[in-house]
Amino acid sequence: RKEVEQDPGPFNVPEGATVAFNCTYSNSASQSFFWYRQDCRKEPKLLMSVYSSGNEDGRFTAQLNRASQYISLLIRDSKLSDSATYLCVVRMANQAGTALIFGKGTTLSVSS
Amino acid sequence: NAGVTQTPKFRVLKTGQSMTLLCAQDMNHEYMYWYRQDPGMGLRLIHYSVGEGTTAKGEVPDGYNVSRLKKQNFLLGLESAAPSQTSVYFCASSLGAGEQFFGPGTRLTVL
Numbered sequence: 001r002k003e004v005e006q007d008p009g010p011f012n013v014p015e016g017a018t019v020a021f022n023c024t025y026s027n028s029a030s031q032s033f034f035w036y037r038q039d040c041r042k043e044p045k046l047l048m049s050v051y052s053s054g055n056e057d058g059r060f061t062a063q064l065n066r067a068s069q070y071i072s073l074l075i076r077d078s079k080l081s082d083s084a085t086y087l088c089v090v091r092m093a094n095q096a097g098t099a100l101i102f103g104k105g106t107t108l109s110v111s112s
Numbered sequence: 113n114a115g116v117t118q119t120p121k122f123r124v125l126k127t128g129q130s131m132t133l134l135c136a137q138d139m140n141h142e143y144m145y146w147y148r149q150d151p152g153m154g155l156r157l158i159h160y161s162v163g164e165g166t167t168a169k170g171e172v173p174d175g176y177n178v179s180r181l182k183k184q185n186f187l188l189g190l191e192s193a194a195p196s197q198t199s200v201y202f203c204a205s206s207l208g209a210g211e212q213f214f215g216p217g218t219r220l221t222v223l
Contacts, residue, residue, distance in 0.1 A: 004154075011122040031209075032210075035212075042216070042217075043202055043214035043215060043216055043217055044155070045214070046211045046212075049210075049211075072160070085156075087154070091209065092165050097133060098181065099145065099157050099160055099171075100157075101172060102147075102154045102156075103154060104152065104153065104154040105154060
């Protein structure tokens with residue numbers, strides 16, 4: 001089983017739609033969780049960290065369920081500029097250093 | 113601040129040739145990383161460094177070597193390039209265990 005799994009999509013939604021991405025991780029000792037965003041042919045950039053109590057940043061809401069080893073990202077009122085690949089990222093507690101484990105990404109395409 | 117920069121941006125090699133990719137950061141970060149990204153594979157860690165003069169292996173270290181002689185620079189070397197090393201290479205740095213900042217990437221093709 002892969003360490004971090006995501007639905008690759010693509011998710012094709014109209015502007016204004018609400019869309020949710022899911023991610024599961026296999027190592028229960030995982031410590032930290034993030035969503036990164038990657039635009040086509042660009043580098044990944046941190047979108048938001050994911051906290052146990054859930055957290056919100058504007059139109060974006062992240063949730064973590066440690067019991068189910070499940071992370072989600074909800075985007076409300078989608079914009080054209082939200083079109084990108086969203087990477088679910090986990091930092092494992094049992095790894096030396098601070099290496100991150102990346103999912104393969106979920107592609108979102110928002111159309112007008 | 114330039115953040116994380118990588119040189120070169122693009123390179124084409126023949127099988128067996130060698131090259132060095134340079135990563136530089138001006139944020140005084142202790143940790144630096146080299147990843148490769150392949151279609152359908154996601155980002156995979158090659159090597160990383162937790163400080164000047166130290167390096168460690170990541171998930172896919174074979175065929176690569178690294179050096180961190182200065183805190184701001186992290187070099188990735190390919191001694192004898194193979195077609196399987198065709199990929200996009202990203203360097204990243206972080207202050208600690210939090211956010212990693214990525215460079216713009218190097219697109220390498222090995223023929």
